[in-house]
Amino acid sequence: MLCRPLMRFAKATLMTDTPPRPPRTVSATPPIVVAGGGLVGMAAALALADRGWSVNLVSGSTPPPDGRTVALMPQSLALLDSLGLADTLARSGAPLEILRLIDDSGSLFRPPSVAFEARELGLERFATNIENHALLKALSARIDDHPAITVINDQVTGTKDGNGSRQVLLAARQDIETPLLVAADGRRSAIRTALDIRVAHKAYPQVALTAILRHERDHRFTSTEFHTRHGPFTLVPLPGRCSSLVWLTSPEKADTLSGLDDDAFGRAVEDQAQSMLGKMELAGPRGKIGMGIDRIDTITAPRCVLMGDAAHAFPPIGAQGLNLGLRDISDLLACLDLSSDAGAPEVTQRYQSMRHKDISTRTLGVDMLNRSLLSPYLPVDFARGAGLLALASIGPLRQFVMRQGIGR
Numbered sequence: 001m002l003c004r005p006l007m008r009f010a011k012a013t014l015m016t017d018t019p020p021r022p023p024r025t026v027s028a029t030p031p032i033v034v035a036g037g038g039l040v041g042m043a044a045a046l047a048l049a050d051r052g053w054s055v056n057l058v059s060g061s062t063p064p065p066d067g068r069t070v071a072l073m074p075q076s077l078a079l080l081d082s083l084g085l086a087d088t089l090a091r092s093g094a095p096l097e098i099l100r101l102i103d104d105s106g107s108l109f110r111p112p113s114v115a116f117e118a119r120e121l122g123l124e125r126f127a128t129n130i131e132n133h134a135l136l137k138a139l140s141a142r143i144d145d146h147p148a149i150t151v152i153n154d155q156v157t158g159t160k161d162g163n164g165s166r167q168v169l170l171a172a173r174q175d176i177e178t179p180l181l182v183a184a185d186g187r188r189s190a191i192r193t194a195l196d197i198r199v200a201h202k203a204y205p206q207v208a209l210t211a212i213l214r215h216e217r218d219h220r221f222t223s224t225e226f227h228t229r230h231g232p233f234t235l236v237p238l239p240g241r242c243s244s245l246v247w248l249t250s251p252e253k254a255d256t257l258s259g260l261d262d263d264a265f266g267r268a269v270e271d272q273a274q275s276m277l278g279k280m281e282l283a284g285p286r287g288k289i290g291m292g293i294d295r296i297d298t299i300t301a302p303r304c305v306l307m308g309d310a311a312h313a314f315p316p317i318g319a320q321g322l323n324l325g326l327r328d329i330s331d332l333l334a335c336l337d338l339s340s341d342a343g344a345p346e347v348t349q350r351y352q353s354m355r356h357k358d359i360s361t362r363t364l365g366v367d368m369l370n371r372s373l374l375s376p377y378l379p380v381d382f383a384r385g386a387g388l389l390a391l392a393s394i395g396p397l398r399q400f401v402m403r404q405g406i407g408r
């Protein structure tokens with residue numbers, strides 16, 4: 001069952017979004033192939049088609065809703081607005097105006113809680129939080145109507161370097177040739193494996209539990225993150241008196257919590273949130289996702305670019321994953337020119353160099369933050385506590401961190 005305001009918003013949204021602008025010119029070259037019907041693949045297919053490229057989207061399978069949401073920052077919102085999703089975001093999303101960090105690690109150096117306010121940066125909001133499923137449905141509706149996109153309901157099984165093109169192998173259909181393959185096939189990318197691209201994967205002793213909850217008190221558009229010894233426990237505002245939960249905890253505790261019925265789970269969330277929002281009730285499906293980090297130095301191959309979780313994957317700390325994936329799309333668009341070969345070496349090389357710093361700094365930042373929480377060592381606790389104390393008391397430092405966090 002979806003939270004009632006969410007259902008109303010999602011329903012209204014699909015009926016009222018403005019249709020995409022038809023492309024001014026359409027490329028005469030064979031279609032670009034986008035692999036992956038997740039948020040990044042769909043947004044990439046739409047963005048390319050709106051710029052005049054014809055696109056074959058090999059969609060893969062759609063996972064069922066699992067209570068996941070994404071907080072989208074200003075640059076991401078601008079991209080999605082340009083794809084005709086402004087109404088969906090306005091109706092199904094909630095603004096995130098204040099971010100509160102509370103140390104709940106039991107550390108000896110317990111710092112004060114820190115509140116970041118968007119208005120300190122002259123912004124109305126840091127981000128808009130929206131259910132993944134609502135966003136996927138809206139993107140899918142746009143794609144179905146787009147004259148330049150053909151959806152192929154199939155799986156990519158491999159890829160080969162062709163003669164002046166890339167061959168894309170499909171599970172149930174004939175192979176296709178493309179000037180450029182955009183691999184947005186998620187963190188277990190089959191395309192990345194077929195290309196023999198090296199991934200440094202590290203598993204964390206953490207599992208993320210996700211859910212959407214209805215609560216007694218208003219969230220006042222404040223996202224609250226409790227830093228526990230097993231990772232952050234975060235409640236992020238949704239429309240009405242609803243919030244999404246991302247609870248990073250140990251695999252053992254995650255198993256216990258997953259075994260609870262909905263009422264008992266609601267009570268466990270309320271206890272962990274120190275009853276900050278009053279009584280909590282489940283308002284949708286629950287999810288459970290294992291955590292790890294993927295460092296991938298090379299995100300291109302001849303006539304192929306990786307993007308989204310296929311190119312970078314890390315735990316949901318600081319709401320960076322999809323925002324980074326949408327910046328992959330913006331940078332790819334900046335590398336392409338409708339009058340030139342989409343898969344030319346200059347394009348893939350430029351994409352690799354444009355994306356490298358953003359991806360590596362975000363990956364490192366999230367890894368360090370997460371490890372500082374998991375570490376049992378006092379000096380690490382002290383450094384983290386001192387950092388939070390500095391953020392609480394030094395305005396310019398706080399503003400700098402806020403700007404970095406939202407990708408400015």
Ligand SMILES: Cc1cc2nc3c(=O)[nH]c(=O)nc-3n(C[C@H](O)[C@H](O)[C@H](O)COP(=O)(O)OP(=O)(O)OC[C@H]3O[C@@H](n4cnc5c(N)ncnc54)[C@H](O)[C@@H]3O)c2cc1C
Pocket residue numbers: 035036037038039040041058059060061062063068069070071072154155156157184185186187189190191208210246289307308309310316319320321322323324325
């Ligand atoms: C709990 C949680 C909370 C998060 N919160 C935030 C947040 O607040 N803000 C934020 O920016 N990010 C957040 N993220 C990260 C964000 O959700 C992901 O980065 C983003 O959804 C990744 O999208 P994607 O399209 O790259 O990958 P996926 O969603 O994994 O999509 C991949 C797609 O490829 C398809 N596919 C797979 N294999 C093949 C194949 N062989 N052929 C064809 N298709 C294939 C799959 O079926 C799927 O549709 C969060 C993540 C988690 C786990």
